[in-house]
Amino acid sequence: MLQIHSLTLREIALDLKEPFQISSGTQSHRRILLVHLRDVDGAEGWGECVAGETPHYSSEAIDTAWVALRDWVAPRVLGRSFAGPEEIHPALDLNFRGHQMAKAAVEMSAWELTARKEGVSLARKLGGTREHIFAGISLGIQKSPEALVEKAREALERGYRKVKIKVMPGTDVDYVRAVREALGPQAPLMVDANNAYTLADLDRLKQLDALGLIMMEQPLAWDDLRRHAELQKQLRTPICLDESITSLDRAEDMIALGAGRIINIKPGRVGGFRESRAIHDLCQAHGIPVWCGGMLESGIGRAHNVALASLPNFTIPGDVSPSERYWQQDIVIPEWTMDTEGRIQVPRDRPGMGVEVDFNRVDDLTVRREEIRAAG
Numbered sequence: 267m268l269q270i271h272s273l274t275l276r277e278i279a280l281d282l283k284e285p286f287q288i289s290s291g292t293q294s295h296r297r298i299l300l301v302h303l304r305d306v307d308g309a310e311g312w313g314e315c316v317a318g319e320t321p322h323y324s325s326e327a328i329d330t331a332w333v334a335l336r337d338w339v340a341p342r343v344l345g346r347s348f349a350g351p352e353e354i355h356p357a358l359d360l361n362f363r364g365h366q367m368a369k370a371a372v373e374m375s376a377w378e379l380t381a382r383k384e385g386v387s388l389a390r391k392l393g394g395t396r397e398h399i400f401a402g403i404s405l406g407i408q409k410s411p412e413a414l415v416e417k418a419r420e421a422l423e424r425g426y427r428k429v430k431i432k433v434m435p436g437t438d439v440d441y442v443r444a445v446r447e448a449l450g451p452q453a454p455l456m457v458d459a460n461n462a463y464t465l466a467d468l469d470r471l472k473q474l475d476a477l478g479l480i481m482m483e484q485p486l487a488w489d490d491l492r493r494h495a496e497l498q499k500q501l502r503t504p505i506c507l508d509e510s511i512t513s514l515d516r517a518e519d520m521i522a523l524g525a526g527r528i529i530n531i532k533p534g535r536v537g538g539f540r541e542s543r544a545i546h547d548l549c550q551a552h553g554i555p556v557w558c559g560g561m562l563e564s565g566i567g568r569a570h571n572v573a574l575a576s577l578p579n580f581t582i583p584g585d586v587s588p589s590e591r592y593w594q595q596d597i598v599i600p601e602w603t604m605d606t607e608g609r610i611q612v613p614r615d616r617p618g619m620g621v622e623v624d625f626n627r628v629d630d631l632t633v634r635r636e637e638i639r640a641a642g
Contacts, residue, residue: 267347267348267349268305268347268348268349268350268351268353268376268379268380269305269306269345269346269347269348270303270304270305270306270343270344270345270346270376270379270640271304271305271306271344271345271639271640272303272304272344272637272638272639272640273301273302273303273335273340273343273344273372273637273638273639274301274302274303274304274635274636274637274638275299275300275301275332275335275336275634275635275636275637275638276299276300276302276628276632276634276635277297277298277299277300277328277332277632277633277634277635278297278298278300278564278597278628278631278632278633279295279296279297279298279631279633280295280296280298280564280593280597280631281294281295281296281594282294282295282296282562282592282593283590283591283592283593283594296562296564297319297328298314298328298563298564298567299314299315299317299328299331299332299335299371300312300313300314300315300564300566300628301313301314301315301335301371301372301375302375303372303375303376303379305379305383307383309379309382309383310379310382311375311376311377311378311379311380311382311618312375312378312566312619312623313370313371313372313373313374313375313378313566313567313570314371314374314534314563314564314566314567314570315328315331315335315367315368315370315371315534316367316370316371316532316534316535316561316563316567317330317331317367317368317534318561323460323509323561324366324367324509324535325364326364326365326366326367326368330365330368331365331367331368331371332636334365334368334369335368335371335372336636336638338362338365338368339358339365339368339369339372340372340638342357342358342362343357343358343372343376344638344639344640344641345640345641348376350380351373351376351377351379351380351539351540352540354372354373354376354538354540355369355373355537355538355540355541358372358373358537359537366512366534366535366536366537367534367535369537369538370533370534370535370536370537370538371534373537373538373539373540374533374534374538374539374570377391377392377538377539378569378570378618378619379618381617381618381619382617382618382619384617385617386617387573387612387613387614387615387616387617387618387619387620388569388570388573388618388619388620389572389573389576389612389613389614389620390614391573392539392543392573392574392576392577393543393577394573394574394575394576394577394612394614395576395577395578396575396576396577396578396580396612397611397612397614398609398610398611398612399572399575399576399580399583399584399586399609399610399612400427400428400583400608400609400610401425401426401427401583401584401586401587401588401604401608401609401610402426402427402428402429402430402454402557402582402583402584402585402586402587403421403424403426403428403429403430403585403587403591404430404432404458404560404585404587405417405418405421405429405430405431405432406432407432407433407434407437408437408441411440411441411443411444411445412444414431414441414444414445415444415445415448415449418431418445418448418449418453418455419448419449422449422453424604424606424608425604425605425606425607425608425609426583426587426604426608427454427583427608428454428455428456428480428582428583429445429453429454429455429456430456430457430458430483430585431445431455431456431457431458432457432458432459432460433457433458433459433462433474434459434460434462434463435462435463435467435470438457438459438470438474439470439473439474442455442457442474442477442479443473443477446477446478451478454480454583455477455478455479455480456479456480456481456482456483456506457474457479457481457482457483458483458484458508459482459483459484459485460484460509461484461485461486461487461488461509462485463485463486464486464487464493465486465493465496465497468497468500471485471497471501472500472501474503475501475502475503479503480503480504480582481503481504481505481506481527481528481582482501482503482504482505482506483505483506483507483508483530484506484507484508484509484510484530485497485505488509488510489510490510491510491516491519491520491523491525492523492525494507494510494520494523494525494526495523495524495525498524498525498526498527499524504526504527504528505525505526505527505528506526506527506528506529506530507520507525507526507528507529507530508529508530508532508535508559509535510525510526511529511530511531511535511536511545512535512536513536513537513541514536514541514544514545514548517529517545517548517549518548521548521549521552521554527554528554528555528556528557528582529545529549529554529556530556530557530558530559530584531545531546531556531557531558531559531574531580532558532559532560532561533558533570533571533574534561534567539570539574542574543577546577546579546580547579549579550578550579555579555581555582556579556580556581556582557575557580557581557582557583557584557585558571558574558575558580558584558585558586559584559585560584560585560586560587562592564593564596564597564598565589565596565597565598565601565602565621566597566598566619566623568586568589568598568602569598569602569619569620569621570619571584571586572586572602572610572612572613572620573612573619573620576612576614583608586610587604588601588602588603588604588610589601589602589603590603595627596624597623597624597627597628597631598621598622598623598624599621599622599623599624600621601621602621
């Protein structure tokens with residue numbers, strides 16, 4: 267039985283090692299919202315709300331998520347008895363639209379708490395089977411094709427198994443072609459547009475299609491499955507949907523319409539682990555490969571992604587890079603590392619998420635904190 271007694275929200279501030287630019291803007295600083303749960307027995311679980319500072323990726327932002335967590339999510343879970351963490355998603359979904367990232371932060375924290383309390387790893391609790399996962403890297407938009415080539419070359423030499431290149435009109439075809447020509451036909455390249463194109467850009471997208479890519483991620487508007495289906499019919503490269511897949515129903519729609527051939531599962535985007543596993547299982551049944559995307563998480567969010575990516579149908583390297591990719595110092599011990607073969611070990615034999623929160627560092631980084639307790 268799971269009964270959550272308190273929910274603590276913390277906002278911490280972390281600076282990225284280098285600016286990260288995508289089609290919707292550049293980020294140098296990360297405001298991160300952490301969730302810390304305690305149950306009636308004193309067991310603890312940690313999670314991370316992946317909402318950004320502004321609503322550019324989704325309609326959520328860190329400040330709206332804080333309100334949603336305090337005013338609407340917490341009252342639905344505090345003091346209530348659940349048979350297990352899998353019951354939390356339905357409880358949060360009933361007559362409560364949207365706010366998936368806020369909901370996911372608590373739901374995923376509850377999975378971590380339960381795994382830790384049972385003395386099993388989060389990966390095992392979720393049904394993960396892998397001893398390690400392969401890491402990919404996401405490269406933001408660079409100032410020149412030559413700079414992008416150098417970044418991609420360094421990534422492959424470092425051991426990354428997939429290089430994702432952020433693109434938008436004007437910094438796309440010439441840039442990606444330069445990388446392909448420099449690194450050869452076998453280099454595992456993909457592009458991610460973050461909604462930057464329309465069907466009016468078909469000629470440009472076909473030029474990208476000719477470059478032997480693993481996939482083309484979210485080229486069109488986040489809510490437009492019909493036009494993605496039109497586009498997929500005209501491309502050899504598989505379309506991967508990210509922002510479009512906000513639930514199991516949307517994944518079913520993608521498959522029915524032929525709007526894509528790969529899905530990027532981000533647990534925060536779909537409301538947590540229960541829905542992520544359902545999408546994983548659906549895709550596995552239909553022969554659709556999935557991979558785990560990243561949202562510039564701290565080591566806590568990264569731990570959850572590693573656990574999820576250990577499930578069997580995560581057959582494509584995800585955006586689950588080691589801690590040193592983004593941060594001078596992470597907030598977990600040990601930090602996440604990657605070997606020279608591009609492998610990140612799944613901590614299958616350590617309870618919970620498999621790393622410990624560096625509480626002193628989190629305390630030092632905290633800029634606001636709020637604790638909500640069960641009544642009575």
